[in-house]
Amino acid sequence: MAYQVIIPAAGQGKRMGAGKNKLFLTLNDVPVFIHTLKVFEEDDECEGIVLVIHPDDREQFVRLLDFYQIVKVTALVPGGRERQDSVYNGLKAVRSDGIVLVHDAARPFIKRQIIHQLVKAAELEGAAIVAVPVKDTIKKADSLHVIETVERSSLWAVQTPQAFRVSVLLDSHKQAVQDSFIGTDDASLAERLGHKVIIIKGDYDNIKLTTPEDLYFAEAIIRKQQSL
Numbered sequence: 445m446a447y448q449v450i451i452p453a454a455g456q457g458k459r460m461g462a463g464k465n466k467l468f469l470t471l472n473d474v475p476v477f478i479h480t481l482k483v484f485e486e487d488d489e490c491e492g493i494v495l496v497i498h499p500d501d502r503e504q505f506v507r508l509l510d511f512y513q514i515v516k517v518t519a520l521v522p523g524g525r526e527r528q529d530s531v532y533n534g535l536k537a538v539r540s541d542g543i544v545l546v547h548d549a550a551r552p553f554i555k556r557q558i559i560h561q562l563v564k565a566a567e568l569e570g571a572a573i574v575a576v577p578v579k580d581t582i583k584k585a586d587s588l589h590v591i592e593t594v595e596r597s598s599l600w601a602v603q604t605p606q607a608f609r610v611s612v613l614l615d616s617h618k619q620a621v622q623d624s625f626i627g628t629d630d631a632s633l634a635e636r637l638g639h640k641v642i643i644i645k646g647d648y649d650n651i652k653l654t655t656p657e658d659l660y661f662a663e664a665i666i667r668k669q670q671s672l
Contacts, residue, residue, distance in 0.1 A: 445489050445563045446542060449605065450534035453477055453505075453549035454498045454523025465501055466653065467549050468508075471662055476653060478512045479552035485516050487556055489563065492518040495549075496534040528626055528633075532617045538610055543567060546613075546630050547605040550653040553665055558646055559605060565642045566607035571634045573607075574646035575600035600643060603650050606630050612639055 453467055467477035484490040493516045497505050502520060509517055519537040523530035531546055538544050543566050547554065558574055565572035578599040584591045606629065608616075616633035620626070627633045631641045649665050651658060 445560055445567070446491050447489060447545055447559075447563045447607070448492045448494065448518075448538050448540065448542070449484050449490060449545040449547055450494045450496065450531055450538065451477075451480065451484075451547055451549045452496045452523065452527055452530045452534065454496050454501075454530050455527065465498070468501075468504065469653075469659070471552065471659070472666055474512070475508055476552055477549045478508060478514065480547070480549050480554075481509075481514050481517070482512075483552070483554055483556065483559075484547075485514050487559065489560065490516060492516055492539060494519045494521060494534040494537045496521045496523045496530045498523055526626060528617070528620065528630075531630060532621070535610075535614055535617060541610050543607055544610050544613060545605040545607045548652055551604055551650055552653070552662070553647070553649045553651065554603075554605060555647055555650070558644060558650075561644045562605055562607040565644055566609060569640055569642045570612045571606070571608045571631060571639050572642040572644055573602055573629075573631050574605060574644050574650070575602045576646045576648055576650075577601075602629060602631070603646050603652070604629075608634065 468475050484493055495517050497520055499522050521533050521537050524533055543563050562572045578596045578601050582594040582596050584594055612634055616637055620633045635641055651661055653662055
């Protein structure tokens with residue numbers, strides 16, 4: 445079940461309000477992105493990590509990768525204007541035709557067993573995503589006026605990683621470039637070409653650190669993990 449992973453890390457995370465790349469913020473004195481990379485570094489099935497970065501951050505990334513002994517990074521690739529462009533840049537640096545994952549650098553709590561389930565599903569079907577059932581009531585609104593209450597039994601909140609055969613993801617990105625199409629995620633690019641995308645049920649702890657409040661949740665998750 446070998447795979448490679450593309451980790452977009454070029455965004456500046458303005459909603460975090462940190463005044464710097466949020467991935468350099470620390471949890472338990474370790475940078476957020478290092479927590480994320482360690483999941484893949486310590487997974488024997490991971491054959492390589494393509495890290496997509498902002499060129500201005502390259503020196504700091506290199507220094508921290510060396511300090512924390514992250515050796516599976518096979519390429520540091522410059523990001524693009526949109527996240528989709530960054531993933532495409534990273535995809536061009538993938539070294540094999542097997543399975544590739546795309547994972548947010550700001551999701552440090554992904555679990556290895558979920559990764560392996562995704563890889564297996566992508567090997568069988570071509571594309572797989574991790575998601576959790578929506579728990580809240582969802583309402584569609586026009587400005588602040590409710591239009592309708594959406595039936596939530598079929599709704600899923602999508603996370604990362606997302607897993608693909610390399611050929612599926614590459615064809616999907618090439619077609620998106622040709623059509624000037626920007627999708628909401630990588631799976632949406634595959635969907636528009638008719639590829640079946642399988643859902644693997646995820647974990648609610650697999651949060652993305654986006655706002656300052658998310659750091660409190662992250663610290664609570666770390667405490668929970670340490671108590672197990």
